[in-house]
Amino acid sequence: MQRRPQEKKTMKRNTRSVIFQTLRCSKGLTLLGQCVTGNLRRALSDKLSRLTADRLTKLEPGAAVSRFVGDVDTVETLFTSGIISIAADLCKVVGIFVIIGGKNPGLVLMLLLLVPVIFAFTRFVQKRSLKAQVENRNAVAKAANHVPETIHNIRTIHTLEKEEYMEQRYSGYIGESYAAMKKTNFFDAIYSPVILLFNAVVTAAVLILSATGIPVVKTFFGMSVGTAVAMISYIPQVFSLLESIGMEIQTIQSAVAGVHRIDEFLAQPERWDTDEGPRFIEDAPCVELKDVCFGYVSEQEVLHDLSFQLLPGEHLTLIGRTGAGKSTIFKLLLGQYQPQSGHVRIHGQEAALIPDFAKRRIFGYVEQTFHPVPGTVADQIRLFDETIKPDMVESAARVVGLHHAIALLPDGYQTTYAPDLFSQGQAQLLSIARTIAAQPEILLLDEITANLDADTEQTVLAALRKASQNRTVLSISHRFYEQAGGKQLHI
Template identity: 55%
Template sequence: MKNRVKRKNGVFEALRMAAAAHRLLTAGTILCVAASVLASLVPPLLLAGIIDRLTAGIPLTFLAALLYFGSLALEGALSSAQESLLVLFGQKMTHALRSEMSQKLTLLPASTLVDQNPGEVAARFSGDVDTVEALFTSGIISMAADACRIVSILVVIAVKNTGLALILLLVLPLFAVFTRVVQKRMLAAQLDNRRAVAAVSGQVPETLHNIRTIRALGLESYMERRYDHCIGDSYAAMERTNFYDAIYSPVVLVLNAAVVGIMMLLSASGNATVLTFFGMSVGTSVAVINYISRIFAPIESLGMEIQTIQSAMAGVKRIDAFLSQPERAIPPERKDAARGDVELCHVTFGYGEKHVLNDFSMTVKQGEQVTLVGRTGAGKSTVFKLLLGLYRPEAGRVTIGGVDVANITDRERRTCIGCVEQHFSRVPGTVLEQITLNDPAITREMAREAAKLAGIDAAIQTLPEGYDTVCTDGMFSQGEWQLLSIARAAAADPAVLLLDEITANLDAETEARVLEALRRASAGRTVLSVSHRIYENLGGRTVEIKTQVQ
């Protein structure tokens, strides 16, 4: 059996391919970020020149004012464009990543999916992918832009005022550490608040669900204390968040004022040695003050961006683990159809360490009808899963018409084998789509013939739009849903029909109707049914599967 060509799996590989597919957007985003950083340096320099000219007695010209306000407008426009491009770029990356994950999901073996928590798998597509989007919109690129902005401002300040640059090199690391500590504590408080809110939200339905017991035992006060305790935890967490948020801005303002004050005192000291490092013109001092106010915001943003990247990398690891799972083998197309005898030859299979089937063999001749019986857990449904190719046996072979079920392609599987389950699995869409499952090989006429065969056509015709009526939960009775399931299984004219306890929850009258439909659908087909009781009126022989003793 040939395996499909192995793809390079991984978050960064998928993102690299997406970035290559959107070259113009990628290049435009990088150029816009670089231009935005450079544009932020221009207004203070222009303002310094204007003030120096004014102090020298040179009047302000219209061109100089136009250049200054134009630079401010350009800075704002580039900043806005940067944010828009980052959001668009992040959306393109997450769309590509979700597409890669969706494709991966279709290629995973059923055994892999069964072993996973559906909620965790869904979280990979929602929460984890959203953190990857944040990796771009407020993570790596933004962090690089802020780092470049800080370095650029320090370079300009070092050229204009060497002493101030030295002071900033001493102050900024301490401010960065303070920012990181505050952000970590705010994050911890926010997480505590989320947990407390979740506890409060969970207690409300718990109280409603157990209201009779609570009132019967007089536990109202106890439940009220539990609720108050959860609310108190939420308030305490919010107070911590508000405290750190309240002290941070004043600290930034005080630090900004302190640096400016020290700079002004030193530049006005009159000492020749001090002025060598801190001396500057009036215009330069205005520009430097402007730069000082601009340098603290990127440092604050850097702390948040580092936090975003850390959170995103955790999501990247979980997505990478999902994408690195081994894929099922895709068999090549065959000319010969998988039609004929159904055979399980010396099959051994188990879930984990426990064997459900041990050296099990069974042959069902083409056109024969067989009912599998046995105690719960004996392996009846497992036989069906092996025949459907959902699992691979640990030993032995499972074949239909001499073709290993693992070699049956997805395209031909429905024409080879159909399955009617105990509960109908409804998909979004019309009644017609319930039968065809959007398979282009099944025409409207084929679907209607299958419905007539199952005895559900008349009920469908009474619907407002017939086969084009959108399905809802209460549209059919339980027996009619089973008839629709039979129509779905028979629509592609499969050679083998599997019936899995389909009348277990039906009343006698409905069961008789379903069995009549099954007799019509089973004509000329190989039929295997699973039951705790024998469908004598379906005919055929019975095979008992005995519980394996380990």
């Protein structure tokens, strides 16, 4: 029976486990905070690389950035200032209690009875403040994501005259943040006056009880005038320290809100386990889809009982309306998604079980637009793959007819890439060179000439014909089918 890939269980890793692991190897709270920050960001980065394609497409960039930056920074603040300040204030409170206990034990008892009340009130404020902090961080993440989204789609926004709509959305996010901050400020505002009220009540009670003539009461609260003056000066210090601790708890609450958001991110499901390497079956079809059913939403199928095969060296062009599932087939072949039912196989092996490190030698995927990476022109083709040697980079550029243009650059292949170095057509040729540099067996071509003029289109198609020789090709380009031939499949 064919083994079905199972979804990988989420790593049992959260913010607390990262912090505890850091505690073992760090000395000093400031150093600990820096170590925790570094380890949390590494854990988040590792988690990001393990997310499923479905999670990645739904993840808002602004929300992810806010977790890496804002939320992690609040956790660092917890160690660099919050804990240190609270520890210092608690030591001061204990010291004052010891001094007061020697002079007026009744006052100590009264303060000890009030501490649970103050603690309960502090918890009341904390819970509501934490909720408001989380609401604010979520709203800020939405607002942060809205700005680059608007810039990226600015032409579409202008064309469809949706400026007011985008402005209203942004105003809504700012409004949510403002409402959450109002709640936080309200709880901050009521906390100090309540502590001051406790201070006044205790001071008045101690003075009244110390002046009473009842012997039992005088045993606990009786004191001289000088002692009374000293006690009156100590009482505000105690409540000032308690108030300071309460305000420092707000720093902790902000960190806790950050921890909750980080834990939400770390708890997301990860990609399924893959095989250790390619396990191809001899004489199996190069590409095979059998009874495949798939939908991004379970109740809305994009593909229903789809079946076809491709033998090595065959060319197939997918034909169908927009949204029919042509690009979805590519995603299934690349193992980014698993079908709800049926099989997607490469040489008899389930596509979802092929490990990532092996895919570049199997698949070459040419997208509609070229996506550059930081680095040289050679890096655009090599993609920092050390197994692709300079002669392989040059060979790929020669196949697509781009070697001469690159040789004319100031530093040839070592010229730092910039968008103005190549025309749109040359950038697409660079994309094809990148695809074939690793000498993949299967080419996936996704509407590669959709945004090109007629002359440039012919140049790119000619390069593709050369690149497709002796390779299995799956294409969504009707123009490529007209020139290269092969089979067609209506989706």
